[in-house]
Amino acid sequence: MQIKITGSGSYIPSLTITNGDFANHTFLNEDGSKLNHPNDVIAQKFTEITGIAERRYVDDNQTTSQIATIAAQKAIEDAKIDPETLDYIIFAHNFGDVKKGTIQGDMLPSLAAKVKYNLRIKNPKCVAYDMLFGCPGWVESVIQAQAFIKAGMAKRCLVIGAETLSRVVDPHDRDSMIYSDGAGATIIEQTNETGGILATNSASYTYDEANYLFFGSSYNQDNDPDVRYIKMYGRKIYEFALVNVPNAMKECLEIANLDIKQVKKILIHQANEKMDEAIVQRFYKLYKEPYPEGIMPMSIHKLGNSSVATVPTLYDLIMKGQIENQSLNKGDIILFASVGAGMNINAIAYQM
Numbered sequence: 589m590q591i592k593i594t595g596s597g598s599y600i601p602s603l604t605i606t607n608g609d610f611a612n613h614t615f616l617n618e619d620g621s622k623l624n625h626p627n628d629v630i631a632q633k634f635t636e637i638t639g640i641a642e643r644r645y646v647d648d649n650q651t652t653s654q655i656a657t658i659a660a661q662k663a664i665e666d667a668k669i670d671p672e673t674l675d676y677i678i679f680a681h682n683f684g685d686v687k688k689g690t691i692q693g694d695m696l697p698s699l700a701a702k703v704k705y706n707l708r709i710k711n712p713k714c715v716a717y718d719m720l721f722g723c724p725g726w727v728e729s730v731i732q733a734q735a736f737i738k739a740g741m742a743k744r745c746l747v748i749g750a751e752t753l754s755r756v757v758d759p760h761d762r763d764s765m766i767y768s769d770g771a772g773a774t775i776i777e778q779t780n781e782t783g784g785i786l787a788t789n790s791a792s793y794t795y796d797e798a799n800y801l802f803f804g805s806s807y808n809q810d811n812d813p814d815v816r817y818i819k820m821y822g823r824k825i826y827e828f829a830l831v832n833v834p835n836a837m838k839e840c841l842e843i844a845n846l847d848i849k850q851v852k853k854i855l856i857h858q859a860n861e862k863m864d865e866a867i868v869q870r871f872y873k874l875y876k877e878p879y880p881e882g883i884m885p886m887s888i889h890k891l892g893n894s895s896v897a898t899v900p901t902l903y904d905l906i907m908k909g910q911i912e913n914q915s916l917n918k919g920d921i922i923l924f925a926s927v928g929a930g931m932n933i934n935a936i937a938y939q940m
Contacts, residue, residue, distance in 0.1 A: 589737075589778055590785075591733075591734050591737050591738070591779070591784045592779050592781060592784035592785070593776060593784075593903070593938075594777050595663045595664065595665070595668070596772070596900065596904040596907055597659045597660065597661065597664075597772070598659050598662065598770070598771060598897075598900065598901040598904040599656075599658040599659040599662075599750075600901070601644040601646045601650070601655070601768075601770065602644070603645045603647060605643050605645055606642050607631040607635060610627060610630075610765055611627050613627065613759055614760055615630060615761070615762045616808060620808065630762055634762065637862055638766060638888070639860070639888050639889050640893070641890065642890045643767070643768035643892025644769055644770060644890075644891055645754040645768065646769045648688045651686070652681055652683070652752045653699045653703055653750075655752070656750035656771045656773065657703050657706040659750065659773040659900075659904075660707060661707065664707075664746070666775075667777075669775060669777075671714075672714070673711075673743075674711070674745065675713065675742035675745060676716070676717075676733060676736055676742050676746070677700045677703060677715070677717075677748070678717060678733060678746070678747050679700035679716070679719065679729075679750070680718075680719040680721060680725025680728070680729045680749045680750075680896040681718065681719075681895075682722065682751060682896065683752075683753075683755070685702070686752060686756060693756075698717060700717050700718050703746075703748065719732070721896075721928075721930065722896075722928030722930045722931070723859065723895045723928025723929065723932075724790075724857065724930075724932045724933060725749060725896040726896045726897070726899050726900050726926075727857075727899060727934045728934055729747045729748075730774070730936060731788045731790060731936065733745035733747050734785050737776070743778045744775065744776070744777040744778070746773060746775060747900075748771065748772070748773045749772050749773075749899065749900045750770070750773075750896065751769065751770070752769040753767035753769060753818065756817055757817055758807060758808075758817035758818075758819070760806055760807040761806075761807050761819070763822065766860070766892065767818065767892060767893055767894070767895075768891060768892030768893060770891060770901050771901070772899070772901035772904055773904075774900055774904075783938075785938055786844040786939055787840050787843035787846075787936070788840065788934070788935070788937075789837075789840040790836075790934040792931070793828070793832065793931045793932075798931070800821050800824050801818065802929075803816035803819065804816060804817065804819035825927075825931070826863050828931055829859075829863055829867055829933075830863070830867060830870055832931075833856075833925060833927050834870040834871035836925065836933045836935045837854075837871050837923055837935045839935075840925075840935040840936065844937040846921060848871075848875045848877055849877070850921045851883070852917075852920040852921055852922060853884070853885060854883055854884045854925065855899055855922060855923070855924050855925070856868065856884060856899075856923075856924075857898050857899055857927060857928065858898035858902065859888075859893055859898075859927070859928075860893070864888075868884050882914070885902060885911050887901065895928070903916075917940060918940050919939065919940060920940040921937065921938070922937075922938050922939075922940065923936070923938070924936040924938060
């Protein structure tokens with residue numbers, strides 16, 4: 589029995605926000621004082637560090653569960669399956685449905701239940717639940733789907749990663765330029781084909797690291813202090829990721845009894861271009877191997893960081909031929925890897 593991705597779909601919002609669109613924002617320091625540099629200099633430095641030139645935002649009337657439904661429908665069609673045959677719908681997100689102009693996340697019912705409703709699935713044995721695991725949520729949901737299938741509790745699962753981070757960012761925090769919206773979905777199922785999930789590896793570091801990403805007040809001290817926004821300690825996250833993610837990837841390869849030279853692609857969470865490149869370079873240094881050109885496809889330049897959606901969206905775009913000079917071919921060994929709030933990390937060794 590092999591457990592494979594048999595279909596994928598994604599939703600890329602239509603609204604493109606360039607770095608130039610932040611020209612009129614008032615960016616502040618944590619204490620409420622103005623930043624020393626003008627916005628064009630801030631945007632230039634931001635691009636140099638993150639690689640992000642554009643990001644996508646949802647329309648005013650869209651929510652996370654709605655864009656997830658679109659991605660899910662595409663994955664179902666791609667896999668050519670009857671949605672009534674799904675045993676689980678696992679939906680990775682972090683903030684629920686945050687409607688435009690509101691200050692609360694709606695998770696009642698769960699977003700997975702909303703997607704099941706939107707898909708008009710009647711089967712009560714299709715269990716729908718949400719996964720809150722920071723940015724690595726989609727990868728962890730795939731790991732859970734595999735566990736259900738291996739245990740004989742399921743044969744076919746719909747795994748979704750979607751987020752509308754544009755609704756939870758502080759417009760006075762320059763880190764807000766990192767975040768974006770999007771949705772990716774995959775069908776994970778038992779097949780008779782070769783390949784599939786070869787090994788997995790997960791960890792949660794919380795002793796000192798739990799609050800590297802957190803909900804905090806706006807940097808504008810005139811705003812309501814009880815309205816919270818996504819905040820992060822970027823330097824601490826960078827240092828944490830650079831040490832722990834390469835090790836997690838290496839452990840995953842070792843569990844699968846694979847050599848690093850067998851790896852054709854690394855699909856890593858699109859968090860920050862410089863950080864991702866440093867992680868993968870450190871990974872190859874662990875093996876004393878050169879960093880292969882083209883090993884790490886990137887979508888962050890135009891799509892930004894959509895949290896749980898980055899990895900499944902990247903996978904789907906490559907499969908649909910929409911990432912230039914990148915492809916995945918049958919038999920290829922690839923690594924999925926992610927890091928995020930918690931602090932959580934994970935990796936999957938996978939054969940196409």
